Amino acid sequence: MTQVSMTTGIKLLFLKIILASLIIALVAGCRSPGHKGWVSCVDYSPDGKYIATTSEDGTIKIWDSRSGKLIKNMLGHKGLVNRTLFSPFGKTLASCGEDGTFRLWDPASGKETGRYDFGKNIFSLNFSPDGKLIALGLEEGRLYIYVIGGNKFYPVKNAHEDDVKTAVFSPDGRMLASSGGDGFIKLWNIQEWLKEAENKGSIAAGSYENKNFVLVDAPPLTPSISRNAHEGMVNSIDFSPDGTLIASGGENGDVVLWKSTGIEQVMRKAGRKVDISSLAVSPDSRMLAVGMEAGGIPLYSLPDKKFLKTVDAHEGDVSGVAFTPDSKLLITCGWDGTAKIWDIGSGRLLKILKGHKGDVTGVAASEKYVVTSGEDMTARLWKYNGARIETFHDNKAPVMSAAVSPDGALLASGDASGTVILRSVAGNHVLKELHISIPESDTNLIENSLALNEIWALRFSPNGGLLAAACGDGTVRLWKMPGGEEAGMLRIHKSGAKSVVFIEGGRYLASGSEDDTIVIWDIKSGKPVKRLNAGQGMIRAIAAAGGNMIFSGGSDGSLKAWTIGESPGGKISVSQPEIISVPSE
Numbered sequence: 230m231t232q233v234s235m236t237t238g239i240k241l242l243f244l245k246i247i248l249a250s251l252i253i254a255l256v257a258g259c260r261s262p263g264h265k266g267w268v269s270c271v272d273y274s275p276d277g278k279y280i281a282t283t284s285e286d287g288t289i290k291i292w293d294s295r296s297g298k299l300i301k302n303m304l305g306h307k308g309l310v311n312r313t314l315f316s317p318f319g320k321t322l323a324s325c326g327e328d329g330t331f332r333l334w335d336p337a338s339g340k341e342t343g344r345y346d347f348g349k350n351i352f353s354l355n356f357s358p359d360g361k362l363i364a365l366g367l368e369e370g371r372l373y374i375y376v377i378g379g380n381k382f383y384p385v386k387n388a389h390e391d392d393v394k395t396a397v398f399s400p401d402g403r404m405l406a407s408s409g410g411d412g413f414i415k416l417w418n419i420q421e422w423l424k425e426a427e428n429k430g431s432i433a434a435g436s437y438e439n440k441n442f443v444l445v446d447a448p449p450l451t452p453s454i455s456r457n458a459h460e461g462m463v464n465s466i467d468f469s470p471d472g473t474l475i476a477s478g479g480e481n482g483d484v485v486l487w488k489s490t491g492i493e494q495v496m497r498k499a500g501r502k503v504d505i506s507s508l509a510v511s512p513d514s515r516m517l518a519v520g521m522e523a524g525g526i527p528l529y530s531l532p533d534k535k536f537l538k539t540v541d542a543h544e545g546d547v548s549g550v551a552f553t554p555d556s557k558l559l560i561t562c563g564w565d566g567t568a569k570i571w572d573i574g575s576g577r578l579l580k581i582l583k584g585h586k587g588d589v590t591g592v593a594a595s596e597k598y599v600v601t602s603g604e605d606m607t608a609r610l611w612k613y614n615g616a617r618i619e620t621f622h623d624n625k626a627p628v629m630s631a632a633v634s635p636d637g638a639l640l641a642s643g644d645a646s647g648t649v650i651l652r653s654v655a656g657n658h659v660l661k662e663l664h665i666s667i668p669e670s671d672t673n674l675i676e677n678s679l680a681l682n683e684i685w686a687l688r689f690s691p692n693g694g695l696l697a698a699a700c701g702d703g704t705v706r707l708w709k710m711p712g713g714e715e716a717g718m719l720r721i722h723k724s725g726a727k728s729v730v731f732i733e734g735g736r737y738l739a740s741g742s743e744d745d746t747i748v749i750w751d752i753k754s755g756k757p758v759k760r761l762n763a764g765q766g767m768i769r770a771i772a773a774a775g776g777n778m779i780f781s782g783g784s785d786g787s788l789k790a791w792t793i794g795e796s797p798g799g800k801i802s803v804s805q806p807e808i809i810s811v812p813s814e
Contacts, residue, residue, distance in 0.1 A: 263290050263299050270312050275319045279336070283310035289324055291336060301339035305332060311352055317360040321377075325351035331365060331375070345382065345442045347373075350392075357398045362419070364405055366393030372407055374419060383426050383447040389413060395465050399489070400472040404453075406489075408463035414477055414492060415452040422450045456492040458485060505782025505811070507549050508772035511556040516573065517772065517780060518559055519788060519811065520547035526561060527812055528573075531774055534790060534809050540576065542569060549592040558613070560599055562589035568601045570613060580615035591630040595637035598654070602628035608642035610654070623650045623659055632687035632696070639711060643684030643698055651696075651713050661713035665700055685727045690735040695752070697738060699726035705740045705750070717755045721748050728771040732779060732793065737801070739779055741768030747781055749793075749801060758801050765789065786811060 266285035273280055273294065280292045287308055291301040306326040313324040315336065322334040327350045333343040353366040363375040372388035375381070391410030398405055398419075405417045426447040459479030466477045468489065475487045507520035510531070517529040526540040526547055543563030551560045558579070562568040568582040568589050585603035593600045598618070599611040604627040610618040626646035633640055639660075640652045647665030652658065665682055683701035690697070695716060698706045703722035708715060724743035731738050737758070738750045747768055749759040765783025772780045779791050789806035796802045 263292075263302075264288065269309060272314050274315045274336070275317060279315075281313045281315065281322060281336070283313045283324065283326075285309045287326070287328075289313050289322070289334070291322075291339070301336070303334055303339050303341070305341055305344070306330065311350075312354050314354055314356060316356050317358060321360075323354055323356070323363055325354050325365060327351075343380070343442065345444075347371075352392060353395050355395075355397045357402045358400060359402055362398070362402070362423075364396035364398065364407075366396045366407065366409070368392045370409060370411070372396055374405075374423065376423070380442050382442065382444045383423065384444070385417065385450050386447075388415070391462075394463060397467055399468050400470060404472075404489075406466050406468065406475055408458070408466045408477060410462045412457055412459045412461055412463060412479075414456050414458040414463060414466060414475065414487070416454040416489070416492065417450060418453050422447075454492050456487075458487070458492070503786050504546075504769065504784050505786060505788060506547055506769055508770040508780050508782050509550040509552055509559075510772045510774040510780070511552040511573075512554055513556040514775045515556065516552070517774070518550040518552070518561075519782060520550040520561065520770070521786075521811075522546040524563065524565075525812065526550060526559075528559075529809070532778070534807070536810065536812075538576065539812055540571060542571070543567065548588060548590050551592050551594045553594045553613075554596050558594075560592050560594050562592040562601055564588045568592050568599065568611075570599070570615075580613070582609075582611050582615060582617070584609060584617055584620070590628060593631050593633045595633040595654075597637060598633070600631045600633050600640055600642075602631040602642055604628070606644070608640065608650070610640070619657060621650070621652065623652075623662075624648060629684050630687045632689055634689045634693045634710065635691065636693055639689070639693075641687050641689075641696055643687050645683045647682030647684060647700070649684060649687065649696075649698060649708075651708075651711075660711065663696075663698075663706075663708055663713055665698070665702070665706060681725075683725070685725065686729050688729050688731060690731045690752075692735055695731075695735070697729045697731070699729040699740055701725040703742060703744075705729055705738065707752075719748075719750050719755060719757070721757050721760070722746065727767060727769050730771045730773045730779065732773045733776055737793075739771055739773070741771045741781060743767045745783075747771065747779075747791075749803070759803055761791065761803060761806075763789065763806070780809075781806075 264284035264286050268282055268284050270283045280294050282290050287306040289303040307328040310326040315322055322336045324332045329348045331345050335342050350368040355364050361377055365373040370389035372385040372393050374383045389409035389411050393409045396407040403420045405419045407415050429448050458477055464478050475489050477485050504522040509518045515531055517531055519527045524543045526542045528537045542561045543565050545564040547563045549562045559571040559573050566585050570580040572579055586605040588604045589601050591602040601609045606624050608621045608628050608631050624644040626644040628642050628644045631642045640654050641649055643649045649663040651661045653660055681702040684698050686699040688697050694710055696708045696710055703726055705719040705726055707717045722742035722744050726740050726742050728741040741747050747761040747763050748757050751758050763781055765785050765787050767784035768781055770782040777793050781789050788809040788811045791806050792804040794802045
């Protein structure tokens with residue numbers, strides 16, 4: 230992300246956004262004494278003497294800002310009034326609502342002076358700085374420009390692919406910025422287009438009583454700039470006072486600053502937590518690393534779970550994290566096609582491992598080697614000095630995960646076709662191919678998995694005697710090592726299993742799933758002994774610490790710590806989870 234210094238203008242703009250958000254939140258959530266429903270909008274008159282409020286009760290009320298006395302009560306809208314706004318000089322009040330009508334009012338008398346029925350929900354309206362134009366944002370991607378002097382409406386055709394939530398003029402009135410449910414911000418050269426529309430447009434429809442409103446069939450308008458700015462809906466946009474910046478707010482809570490020339494992003498304040506993709510606890514149980522989709526890796530000290538710092542590791546999502554056996558180095562990998570080796574003490578990047586074509590999907594570490602897996606259908610073996618020892622091409626599908634046995638003798642790589650390649654590191658040869666077979670009768674049990682064969686995670690038991698695989702069909706498969714004999718299939722999840730970890734020295738195993746559950750299994754009996762409804766969305770990652778604690782990371786961006794114990798009857802018990810704060814970016 231490009232970093233820029235915060236000028237006074239930018240600070241004021243952010244302050245304006247924050248204050249506006251607080252006012253709307255407070256007003257919208259309360260019931261005004263004069264309204265019979267929640268308040269949807271407030272606006273001061275330019276001279277500050279009056280306040281206009283709108284509500285779901287269909288009324289517009291004007292209040293004396295000093296005494297709080299109700300001055301005018303204006304009726305006409307049916308249902309929610311989305312927006313009301315004084316003109317720049319205060320002589321006109323405009324309103325719009327879900328009843329599809331746009332209305333003009335004389336604020337002095339409270340009388341309606343004009344109305345046009347679009348038949349579509351009107352979400353927003355804004356005056357141009359000179360008060361001569363009004364921009365209207367409607368549902369179904371419709372955008373209209375109203376010329377007050379000529380009482381003409383000009384449609385901007387195919388403005389957005391979803392509802393137009395906001396349309397606002399630049400401070401000089403020459404440009405219009407619009408945003409919508411399609412996630413786009415668009416800039417329009419309105420003044421030049423209106424000149425062309427005046428010459429080439431033709432009257433398309435209608436009038437209202439004695440006040441003529443003309444809908445003009447205007448020529449097409451192409452946005453000068455169009456940028457996919459947010460994931461999901463863009464709820465609000467605004468220009469800085471000097472017109473050089475645009476601020477936008479998305480439904481995911483992000484606030485972004487853009488240069489108005491080119492809509493180049495200069496700052497983003499994330500409002501939502503990003504997905505947690507991977508977790509790792511250091512072998513000495515003193516540190517937790519959290520891999521996140523935004524490329525950062527927060528580090529925590531254990532057991533106090535205190536946040537230490539964030540390692541800005543990758544451009545794009547982090548797909549895997551692992552500690553070396555001595556707990557001194559952190560190995561990371563990501564969608565930028567690299568794996569990286571970091572010195573934990575200093576935070577210094579030691580080596581970048583390049584070679585995979587496409588995403589690096591997983592990483593594992595032994596005393597001597599680093600193992601990576603990739604969507605290029607390879608597993609790769611590296612030295613800690615960055616030298617690649619070997620590239621293995623035995624998998625015939627994207628390799629989703631890799632694991633190294635505790636003694637460093639075995640390497641396992643699992644792919645999207647349901648195949649695990651078990652390899653001898655020293656002898657550099659394949660010992661066995663382990664295949665996932667899914668009975669046709671079982672496919673009906675899985676609700677959300679599209680790729681039932683995918684092997685999402687591999688893990689060796691602490692003594693190296695078992696290999697566990699979390700599979701797309703919702704099962705956990707077990708094999709005996711080093712021969713690869715089948716040792717069981719654990720099945721309870723209703724959706725794909727995404728993560729797996731051994732706990733209590735290998736006595737138990739925990740699996741996390743797309744179905745938002747964590748299941749703890751007794752290895753000896755193969756039976757589930759505890760099912761936890763995590764409330765984290767998809768459980769993408771699990772890690773264990775000290776034999777009595779597990780950490781879980783979900784697609785909702787939350788991180789939880791669970792303490793494991795035994796009840797008086799000898800049954801396993803799990804505490805209520807402790808929620809750990811995770812940086813949002």
